[in-house]
Amino acid sequence: MPINIKDLPKEKFVLPGDAACPGCPENMGLRFVGMALGSKAILVIPAGCTSIIQGLAPGSGLKFPILNVPFASSDSVAAGLSSAKKILGEDAVVVVWAGDGGTADIGFATLSGAAERNDDLIHICVDNEAYMNTGIQRSSQTPPGAWTTTTWLGKRERKKDLPLIMLMHRIPYVATASVAYPLDFIEKLRKASAIKGFKYIHLHAPCPVGWRFDPAYTVAVAKLAVETGMWILFEAEGGKVSISPPSKPYADKNRRKPIKEYIAMQGRFRNVTQELLTELEKQVDDNWSTLLKLAT
Amino acid sequence: MGVALKTLTGNYAVATAVKLARVNVISAYPITPQTTIVEKLAEMVELGELKADMIRVESEHSALAAVYGAASGGARAFTATSSHGLLYMHEMLWWVAGSRIPVVMAVVTRTIGPPWNIWTDHSDVMDQRDTGWLITFTENNQETLDETIKLFRITEDERVFLPGIVTLDAFILSHTTEPVDVPDQSLVDAFLPPRKQPYVFRAGEPIIMGNIPRDLKWNMMMREDIDKAMERAKKVIEEADLLWGKLVGRRYGGLTECYRCEDAKHFIIGVGAWVGDMREAVDYLREKLGLRVGLIKIRYFRPFPREDIIKWLNNAMSAVVFDRSVSPSAGGPIFVEVLASLASAGVRTPVRGVIAGLAGVDVTPEDIANAVLTSVSEAEELGTFKQSVLWFYGGE
Numbered sequence: 001m002p003i004n005i006k007d008l009p010k011e012k013f014v015l016p017g018d019a020a021c022p023g024c025p026e027n028m029g030l031r032f033v034g035m036a037l038g039s040k041a042i043l044v045i046p047a048g049c050t051s052i053i054q055g056l057a058p059g060s061g062l063k064f065p066i067l068n069v070p071f072a073s074s075d076s077v078a079a080g081l082s083s084a085k086k087i088l089g090e091d092a093v094v095v096v097w098a099g100d101g102g103t104a105d106i107g108f109a110t111l112s113g114a115a116e117r118n119d120d121l122i123h124i125c126v127d128n129e130a131y132m133n134t135g136i137q138r139s140s141q142t143p144p145g146a147w148t149t150t151t152w153l154g155k156r157e158r159k160k161d162l163p164l165i166m167l168m169h170r171i172p173y174v175a176t177a178s179v180a181y182p183l184d185f186i187e188k189l190r191k192a193s194a195i196k197g198f199k200y201i202h203l204h205a206p207c208p209v210g211w212r213f214d215p216a217y218t219v220a221v222a223k224l225a226v227e228t229g230m231w232i233l234f235e236a237e238g239g240k241v242s243i244s245p246p247s248k249p250y251a252d253k254n255r256r257k258p259i260k261e262y263i264a265m266q267g268r269f270r271n272v273t274q275e276l277l278t279e280l281e282k283q284v285d286d287n288w289s290t291l292l293k294l295a296t
Numbered sequence: 297m298g299v300a301l302k303t304l305t306g307n308y309a310v311a312t313a314v315k316l317a318r319v320n321v322i323s324a325y326p327i328t329p330q331t332t333i334v335e336k337l338a339e340m341v342e343l344g345e346l347k348a349d350m351i352r353v354e355s356e357h358s359a360l361a362a363v364y365g366a367a368s369g370g371a372r373a374f375t376a377t378s379s380h381g382l383l384y385m386h387e388m389l390w391w392v393a394g395s396r397i398p399v400v401m402a403v404v405t406r407t408i409g410p411p412w413n414i415w416t417d418h419s420d421v422m423d424q425r426d427t428g429w430l431i432t433f434t435e436n437n438q439e440t441l442d443e444t445i446k447l448f449r450i451t452e453d454e455r456v457f458l459p460g461i462v463t464l465d466a467f468i469l470s471h472t473t474e475p476v477d478v479p480d481q482s483l484v485d486a487f488l489p490p491r492k493q494p495y496v497f498r499a500g501e502p503i504i505m506g507n508i509p510r511d512l513k514w515n516m517m518m519r520e521d522i523d524k525a526m527e528r529a530k531k532v533i534e535e536a537d538l539l540w541g542k543l544v545g546r547r548y549g550g551l552t553e554c555y556r557c558e559d560a561k562h563f564i565i566g567v568g569a570w571v572g573d574m575r576e577a578v579d580y581l582r583e584k585l586g587l588r589v590g591l592i593k594i595r596y597f598r599p600f601p602r603e604d605i606i607k608w609l610n611n612a613m614s615a616v617v618f619d620r621s622v623s624p625s626a627g628g629p630i631f632v633e634v635l636a637s638l639a640s641a642g643v644r645t646p647v648r649g650v651i652a653g654l655a656g657v658d659v660t661p662e663d664i665a666n667a668v669l670t671s672v673s674e675a676e677e678l679g680t681f682k683q684s685v686l687w688f689y690g691g692e
Contacts, residue, residue: 039499039500040499040500041499042497042498042499044365051507051508052508054504054507055507056507056508056509056510057504057507057508057509057510057514058504058509058510058514059510060502060504060507062502062504063502064502065497065498065499065500065501065502065503065504066502066503066504066505066507067365067368067497067505067506068504068505068506068507069361069364069391069506070361070387070388070391072357072358072387073357073358073361073364073387073388073391074361075358076323076351076353076357076358076359076361076362076365077361077362077364077365077368078365079351079353079362079365080321080323080351080361080362080363080364080365080366080367080368080369080371080373081365081366081368081369081497082365082369083321083349083351083362083365083366083369083371084320084321084365084366084367084368084369084370084371084373085369085498085499086349087320087321087348087349087371088320088369088370088371090498090499091499092498092499093499109354109355109358110354110355110357110358110361112354113353113354113355113358116354117351117352117353119351
C-alpha cells in the first residue's frame with residue numbers, strides 16, 4: 001500500500017545532538033526506521049558509523065532501545081533477543097542495523113546462519129560501500145574503480161551482490177532501498193515487520209566523506225545511483241521478485257542516465273578511465289538482466 | 297525423599313541441571329567432547345520435556361551471541377562448549393561480562409591445538425580467566441549437576457550479576473557414567489528464584505548498552521565494579537552452598553574444600569576431576585608413609601579463594617600446586633595466584649608448581665604421590681625448598 005508522507009508519524013527517533021557527519025545518509029535512514037517501526041523496534045548495532053552517531057554514554061541521540069554488539073555477532077544476538085521476546089510473550093520488532101562490513105564481510109557468516117534458520121528479525125544493511133568508520137577502507141561492497149585508503153589506485157574487484165545472495169537463502173523477504181526514496185524504504189520496512197522470519201533490506205547510503213562529494217548532495221547522489229541503474233530498487237516476497245516503482249523506468253536501458261553523471265559527482269572515481277567506465281556500464285546491464293530474468 | 301539416583305554421564309548431568317533450572321533459551325554449536333550436552337538438550341526440547349527455544353547456530357561465536365541476546369531480553373539462557381569453541385567465543389565472553397548479563401555456560405575442558413587433541417587439560421578455560429566470568433571446576437558428575445544449578449542462582453544474584461562457567465573434564469567426567477542424585481523439580485524451584493538481571497531490553501523502553509563513554513573513568517569504573525562483584529560473589533557462593541545443602545543434603549564448602557587438612561603440614565592444591573586422584577594420593581602418603589598431607593580443592597577459580605589459601609597455608613611447611621595448563625615463562629596459573637595470595641599476606645610457605653596432565657597425559661594417584669613426595673621430603677629435611685616449576689610427565 002503506498003504511503004502518504006502526510007500520514008507519517010511525527011514522533012522523532014533521531015534526536016538533536018547526535019554525532020553524525022554533515023550529510024550523513026545513516027542518520028537519514030535511522031529517521032526512516034523510526035517513522036516505519038516507531039517504538040516497536042529494538043536495534044542491535046555492530047561496530048560501525050552508528051556506534052559514533054548514537055552519541056556518548058550515558059546519553060543517546062537515538063530514541064530506540066539499542067544493544068551495541070561486536071562485529072560478527074549481530075544477527076545471532078538479534079536471534080536470541082527475538083527468541084526471548086517470543087518466549088516471554090512480548091511484542092517487538094528486532095532490527096539489526098549494520099554497515100556493509102558488518103553485513104557482507106566480517107558479519108557474513110552470522111548473517112547467513114540466521115537467514116538459513118529463518119530467525120525472526122529484520123537485517124538492514126546500510127551500505128556506504130566501504131569501511132567508513134575506520135577511515136574509508138575498501139569492502140566487498142566497494143564498486144570497481146573507487147578510491148579508498150586501501151585501494152589508492154581504485155578497487156579492481158566487482159561489488160559482491162548481497163541482495164541476490166540473500167535471495168538465494170530463500171528467506172521470506174528481501175528488498176533493496178535507497179535513502180533518496182524514503183517512502184519506498186518505509187513501505188518495505190513496514191511490510192517486512194509484518195512478516196515472520198528473516199527479512200533482509202539493503203539500503204544504499206552515499207557517504208559524502210568517503211565518496212568525496214559535497215554533503216549537500218547525499219540525496220542527489222543516491223538518486224543518480226538509481227537513475228543511472230547503478231543501484232536497482234526491488235523486492236522479493238516469498239522469492240517473487242518485482243522491480244520497485246522508482247526503478248521501474250530504468251529497466252529500459254535507453255531511459256537510464258549516463259553512468260558518467262553519477263561518477264563525475266564523486267571524488268572517489270576521479271581516476272576512472274574510459275575503459276573502466278565501459279566495464280561499469282557492462283556490469284549495470286548485467287545486473288539488470290539478471291534481475292529482470294528473476295522478475296519475470 | 298525428593299531425590300532419585302540415576303546413572304548419568306557428566307554431560308547428561310549438565311543437561312539435566314539445565315532442564316531443572318527451567319532455562320528459556322539454549323544455543324550451542326557442537327564440538328567434541330561437549331556435543332552430547334547439546335544433543336541431549338535438543339532431544340529434551342523436541343520431546344517437550346523442556347519448554348525452551350533451541351537456536352542451532354553456525355558457530356560458537358554465534359552461540360554465545362544468541363545466548364547474550366536472549367539473556368539481554370530477559371530469558372534464562374545457557375550454552376556449552378570446549379577448547380577451540382571457547383576460544384572462538386572469547387570476544388563475546390568479554391562482552392557478556394561487561395554488559396553484566398547473567399548467563400551460564402558449561403565448558404568441557406579440552407586441549408587446544410595444534411595438534412588436534414580431544415583429551416582434557418585446562419588451557420581453554422584458563423584463557424578466560426580475565427573476562428569477568430565466574431569459573432567453577434567440578435570433581436565428579438554429582439558436583440557438576442549441583443554446581444550448574446547453583447550457578448544460575450549465583451550469577452542472577454544482584455550482588456553479582458556476572459556470567460558463570462561450570463567446567464567438567466573431557467571424558468573423565470563428560471563421558472563417564474556415575475550415579476547421580478537428581479533432585480526433585482520442586483526442590484530446584486525452591487532453590488532458584490525467578491530470574492533477576494540489571495536491565496531488560498524491551499520495545500518502547502529506550503535504553504542503550506555499550507555506546508562510547510563520555511568519561512573514560514566511567515569505563516574504568518565498570519571494570520572495577522566487575523572486580524568488586526567478583527569479590528562479593530564469594531559470600532553468595534557460600535550462601536548458595538548452604539541453602540543447597542539444606543534442601544538436598546549435599547554441601548561442598550564455598551570456594552574450596554579441604555580434605556584431611558586439620559593437622560596437615562603439607563598441602564596439595566588442585567582443581568577438577570583429578571582432585572579424586574589427589575585424594576587417593578593424600579590417603580597413601582598419610583597411611584603408608586605417615587606424612588601429614590592435606591588437599592585443598594579449589595572449587596572456584598573465579599573468584600579466587602585468596603583468603604582460604606592464606607588460612608590453610610599460613611603455618612604449613614610446604615605446598616604443591618598442580619596445574620593442567622601453563623602460561624609460558626610464568627608457570628601454571630593456579631600456582632601463580634597461590635603465590636600472589638600468600639605474598640599479599642606475607643606468608644612465606646614454600647610452594648612448588650607442578651605442570652602435569654597437559655594434552656590429556658594421564659596422571660595416576662601414584663604419579664601425584666611421587667611428585668608430592670619429592671617436595672615434601674625436601675621440605676621435611678631442609679625445612680624449606682626453592683620455589684620452582686616442575687614439568688611432570690608421570691609414569692616412569
